[in-house]
Amino acid sequence: MIDIETMSVLIVDDMRSMRLSIRNMFKQLRLGSTIRHAENGREALKMLNEGLFDLAVIDWNMPVMNGVELLGKIRNSKTLRDMPVIMVTAEADRDTVINVAETEIDAYLLKPLTMKALEEKVKNVIESANNPDKATIHLQKARELEEAGDIDGAINEMRISLKEKPNASRILRNIGLLYKKNNNEKMTEKCLVKAVSVNRQDDVSRFLLVDFYLEKNDLPNALNYYEKGRLTGQQAVEKGMLLAEKLIEQGMSSSAVSIFTQILSKSRENLSMRETIVNVCVQNGEYNYAKSLLKKIVEEQPERYDLELKLAKLYAGTNETDQALICFEQLDNSSGLDKILTPEQIISIKIWLAKFYMQNKKPFIADNHINQILKIDPSNETALKLRQINS
Structure with missing residues (x-):
């Protein structure tokens, strides 16, 4: 049992002012006697593993390790997983947190916080922890049976829990995952589809369906559930990249490009992600989108000679000679090229230009x-052959 007046609370927020504000509210409300702070998820996890806490109040958006990542670590730990967690977020992130609420948090609070809202949430969460309802009791029994290897028994307990809360998508999802452990694909699919139908904000179940259909190479269904979800977190990005690559392989390029565009709009590491997408597109023959991304990167970062060279070669490979010439000439006239590109890359630029001018009757x-190539590599066979042809 958790004593609400003497409990130990951990407040996790990257803003010192917010940590102090929440702490003061707890003290004024006389909730908890030991209140400690952490400024990010990594620090909080270390403290949780080293001490005993009855409640965690976690900010959603933090550097190093955000609130959702920390929540995942907590729920995957046998010693921490039953600890009540309240998530704090800005109004702008509300939909995302509501989605997470259907997964693992006990409650959420919107900023700016009020004393009344904090008191109400904390009391409700602690009451639920001290006096779990019938559905929760059966869920806990199901977890024990699953860990003991009795999957059928766990499914039965889950179904009893579902009778108490028939529209709980979390329970439906967990039943589906248990059926997956029993290799029952039909029931896995049925439960996950039902979970999404009763709660349209359950993106966890939605992305599990994406995985399910990807494994069966059912791309239309995988795409359908992916497009209806809200892109959050690295796992969602990874699923999108995998799905898009498979779509390109199957000739569904427009759908793949749509996913790439969605990923880039949400990605914090936009430049790195664009480079990754360029490579995926080039490897799978989607040259137009690759060229459009490379062009934007080169415009933003003209010192990225390596990417401009890749763009030049793509133009050349798709017979866009005028655009290729512009890129190759710009590269050839760039200062400090030898500090960024390898001798082989520099030679490739000059070989293309030599061939272009030979074809256009400009031998000099x-x-x-x-000659410039042969100064770099006197034995370069391609250059020597070109000299013979050009003489």
Whole structure:
């Protein structure tokens, strides 16, 4: 039993002012006697593993390790998983947190916090922890049976819990996952589909369905459930990348591009993600989208000669000679090229230019590029052959 007046509370927020504000509210409300702070999820996890806490109040948006990542660590720990957790978030993140609420948090609070809202949430959460309802008791029994290897018994307990809360998508989802452990694909799919139908905000079940259909190579259904979800977290990005790559392989490029665009709109590491997407597109023959992304990157970061070279080669490979010439000429005239590109890359630029000018009846310009190649690599076979042809 948790004593609400003497309980130990951990407040996790990257803003010192917010940590102190929540602490003061707890003290004024006489909730808890030991109140400690952490400024990010990683620090909080260390404290949780080293001490005993009855309640955690966690901010959603933090550096190093955010609130959802910390929540996942807590719920996956046998020693911490039953600890009540309240998530704090800004109004802008409300929909995302409501989705998370259907997974593992006990309650959420919107900023700016009020004394009344905090008191109400804390009391409700502690009351539920001290006096779990019938559905929760059966869920706990199901977990014990699952850990003991009795999957059928766990499913039965879950079904009893579902009778208490027939529209709880979390319970439906967990039943589906138990059926998956029993290799019952039909019931796995049925339960996950039902979970999404009773709670349209349950993106956890939705993305489990994406995985389910990807494993069966059912791309239309995988795409359907992915597009209806809200993209949050690294796992969602990874699923999107995998799905998009499979769509390109099957000739569904427009759908893949739509997913890539959605991922980029949400990605904090936008540049790195764009480079990754470019590589995926090039490997799978989706050159137009790759070129559009590379063009934007080069415009934003003209010092990225390596990416401009990749763009030039894509233009050349798709017979866009005028655009390729612009890129190759810009690269050839760039200062400090040898500090970024390898000698082989520099030679590749000059070889393309030499061939271009030979084809366009400008032997003197072509010869100049050939000579530059031979200064770098006197035995370069391609340059030597071009010299013979050009002479």
